[in-house]
Amino acid sequence: MIDLRSDTVTTPTPAMRRAMAEAEVGDDVYGEDPTVNRLQERVADLLGKEASLFVPSGTMANQAALKAATQPGDEVICERGCHIVNYEAGMPAVFSGLMTNVLDAPRGILAPEQVEAAVRADNVHLPRTRVVELEITSNRGGGSITPIETVRAIADVARRHDLWMHLDGARLWNAAVATGIPPAEWAALFDSVSVCLSKGLGAPVGSMVAGSAAFVARVHRVRKMLGGGMRQAGVIAAAGLYAVEHHIERLAEDHANAAILARALADAPHAVVNPDDVETNIVIFDVVDAAGGASAVVAALKDGGVLCNAIGPDRIRLVTHLDVTRDQCERAAGVLADVLGER
Ligand code: TLP
Numbered sequence: 001m002i003d004l005r006s007d008t009v010t011t012p013t014p015a016m017r018r019a020m021a022e023a024e025v026g027d028d029v030y031g032e033d034p035t036v037n038r039l040q041e042r043v044a045d046l047l048g049k050e051a052s053l054f055v056p057s058g059t060m061a062n063q064a065a066l067k068a069a070t071q072p073g074d075e076v077i078c079e080r081g082c083h084i085v086n087y088e089a090g091m092p093a094v095f096s097g098l099m100t101n102v103l104d105a106p107r108g109i110l111a112p113e114q115v116e117a118a119v120r121a122d123n124v125h126l127p128r129t130r131v132v133e134l135e136i137t138s139n140r141g142g143g144s145i146t147p148i149e150t151v152r153a154i155a156d157v158a159r160r161h162d163l164w165m166h167l168d169g170a171r172l173w174n175a176a177v178a179t180g181i182p183p184a185e186w187a188a189l190f191d192s193v194s195v196c197l198s199k200g201l202g203a204p205v206g207s208m209v210a211g212s213a214a215f216v217a218r219v220h221r222v223r224k225m226l227g228g229g230m231r232q233a234g235v236i237a238a239a240g241l242y243a244v245e246h247h248i249e250r251l252a253e254d255h256a257n258a259a260i261l262a263r264a265l266a267d268a269p270h271a272v273v274n275p276d277d278v279e280t281n282i283v284i285f286d287v288v289d290a291a292g293g294a295s296a297v298v299a300a301l302k303d304g305g306v307l308c309n310a311i312g313p314d315r316i317r318l319v320t321h322l323d324v325t326r327d328q329c330e331r332a333a334g335v336l337a338d339v340l341g342e343r
Contacts (some may be wrong), residue, residue, distance in 0.1 A: 001302075001305055001306070001322050002306050002324055002328045002331065002335075003307045003324070004261075004307060004319055004320065004324065004332060005307050005309050005319065006199075006309070007171075007199045007200045007319045007320070007321035008199055008320050009078050009321070010202040010321050011200065011323065012021065012203070012239055013202065013206070014321075015242065015246070016202070016229055016239050016242045016243065016260040019035070019241070019242040020054045020235050020236070020238045020239050020242075021139055022048050022238070023035045023234040023235050024234060025232040025233075026082035027231050027232065028054075028230055028231060028234070029229045029230075029231060030266050033231075033234040033237065034231055034234065035233075035234030035235075035237045035238050035241065036233050036234050037238075038055055038056050038270055039054055039208075039238075039240050039244075040053060040243060042209070042241060042244060043195065043210060043240075044210055046184065046244060046288050047183055047184055047195070047210045048183075048184030048187055048188055049187060049193065049210040049216075050212050050213040050215075051210070051212070051215075051216035052208045052209060052210035052211075052216060053208065053209050053210075053216050053219050053220055053223065054206060054230075054233060055171070055208065055209060055223055055228050056206065056230070056238055057198075057205075057207055057227055058168070058170045058196045058198075058199075058207045059087075059088045059089075059091070060082070060207065060223065060226060060228050061194035061196075061207040061208065061209045062088065062143050062166070062168050062194050063084070063088060063091045063095055063226075064209060064219045064223050064226065065192040065209050065211075065323065066092060066096050066098060066133075066166065066192055067096045067222045068192075068218035068219045068222050069130070069131055069132060069164045069166065069191070069192060070098055070130050070164075071128075072096065072097025072098070073098075073127055074098055074127065074128050074129075075098065075100070075101050075130060075131075076092060076098050076099070076101065076130065076131040076132075076134040076166075077101045077106045077118045077119070077130045077131065077132045077133065078101070078102055078103070078132075078135075078162075079102065079104075079108050079109075079110050079134075079135065079138070079141075080103065080105070081108050081138065081139070081140030082102075082108070082133065082140075083135060083168055083170070084133060084141075084168060085100050085102055086140070087256070097188045098262060099119050099237070102203075103118055107138065107141040107277060108138030108140060108141025108146075109138065109141065109144055109146045109150065110134065110148070110150075110154065112153035112154045113157070114132060115132055115154050115157050117160075119157070119163070119196075120166075123132065129161065130164060131163060131164045132157070132158045132163050132164070132165050132166070133166045134154065134165075134166075134167055134168070134172075134190075134316075135166075135167075135275075136149065136167060136168075136169055136172055137171040137172075137280050137282070138172070139170070139277075139282065140284070140311065141284075142277055142278065142282050142283065142284035142317075143171065143174065143258070143278065143280035143281055143282030143283075143284075143326065144277065144279055144280075145157045145178060145179060145280065145281060146177045147158060148179070148181055148185070148186065148189075151186065151189050152184070152189055155189040155190070164192070165189065165190040165191050166190060166192045166194075167186070167187065167190040167192070167193045167196050168192065168194055169186070169194055169195045169196075170194065170195065170196040170207070171196070171200060171280065171281070172186060172195050172326065173195065173200055173201060174200055174254070174255070174280040174281055175280065176248070176341055177248065177249065178252075178255055178279050178280050182217075184187070187210065191210065191212075191215065192209060192210070192211040192219075193210045194207055194209050194210075195208050195210070197239070197243050197244070199321075200247070200251050200254060200281060200321060201244065201247045201248065201322075202243055202247050202322040202323075203236070203239040203240045204235055204236065204239055205241070206239070207212065208240075208268050209213045212221055221271075247322065250322070251281065253326070254280075254281040254320040254321055254322070255279070255280050255281055257281075257320040257324065257326055257329035258278050258281050258282065258316060258318070258320045258329075259275065259284050260326070260329050260330060260333050261278075261283050261318050261329060261332060261333055261336065262275040262283050262285075263275050263333070264333035264334070265283065265285050265336055265340065267337065268337055268341055269287060269289075269340070270287060270288055270290045270297075270340040270341070271285045271286070271287060271336070272285060272286040272288055273286070281319055281320045282317060283318040284311065284315060284316070284317050284318075285316055286314050286315055286316075287314045287315070287316060287340070288314070289327075290340070293310075293313050293314050294310035294311075294312065294313060294315055294316050294343045295310050295313075297310075297316060297339060297340065298316060300339045301336070303333060304335035305335060306318060306335045306336070306337065313338050318332075322335070
């Protein structure tokens with residue numbers, strides 16, 4: 001099977017497993033795991049922030065950051081398809097008592113003017129706007145990258161209204177490689193940044209939250225509340241360290257492989273996608289005039305040896321990653337052409 005369901009499906013490489021087996025460890029709840037400490041310093045450095053904290057998942061990273069940045073009743077401006085609203089089990093409301101003000105944006109890319117227009121006036125009737133959250137790359141936006149000038153303009157809006165900027169940078173590494181703009185340059189426009197080690201980078205588990213030292217100390221406390229204080233976590237942090245040292249530049253291969261899939265789909269009569277929109281490792285396409293819609297197409301692709309997910313009645317997502325080769329993507333492109341060709 002060629003598994004294009006997500007870049008979360010990778011398994012650790014032999015070299016990564018060796019790094020895990022040899023990791024120096026200690027009790028991280030005492031702050032004594034040297035490998036966790038090294039990872040936290042390294043990622044803080046890569047993101048140009050004072051500090052970073054290792055957490056088990058991207059969901060915990062985002063939600064702990066939001067909790068640490070807000071008070072109950074505050075409002076978060078974000079895009080309608082974003083992960084924090086759609087795939088984090090309602091945690092902004094459950095855990096932090098937050099309202100979300102979701103804005104429609106093509107390919108998940110918000111415009112500074114619409115963010116400005118969404119900021120609430122200072123009025124006792126209204127929730128207090130507190131956070132602007134961006135997702136780069138945008139998952140449901142098809143791996144799209146909000147251009148850095150747009151992020152800068154949104155950050156200016158946020159600064160004028162004294163708002164917190166949070167980046168869900170689960171796939172910030174992909175954006176950095178695709179644009180050539182280093183992660184720290186993106187991160188500089190945000191007060192808090194979450195990044196994942198377990199997606200494109202291929203580590204088995206783990207995400208990081210980065211920001212000022214004072215902010216990360218607050219996130220540390222929230223992580224404890226969530227039961228996310230881990231003990232000899234160096235075993236998994238070692239995989240993360242290996243990933244940031246060895247697996248960032250190679251994301252360009254995943255992007256090239258996604259482009260192969262997008263080109264095959266662009267020529268298929270039952271698929272709609274603009275290959276120019278495929279900037280990184282995610283390809284989202286619509287199924288047209290195919291009996292049974294996306295779920296029937298997903299089943300037919302599975303019969304052809306390609307796994308992927310439907311993300312709507314007529315919408316399918318493909319994700320390339322470390323565990324699918326160029327050759328496999330070329331084969332997958334052939335299967336896509338067959339299944340979405342004449343039906
Ligand atoms: N995304 C997963 C699913 O949850 C949809 C995937 O397969 O893409 N931010 C973004 C932008 C994400 O795409 C994800 C995971 C997360 C946060 C959460 O990470 P985890 O799964 O580690 O909690």
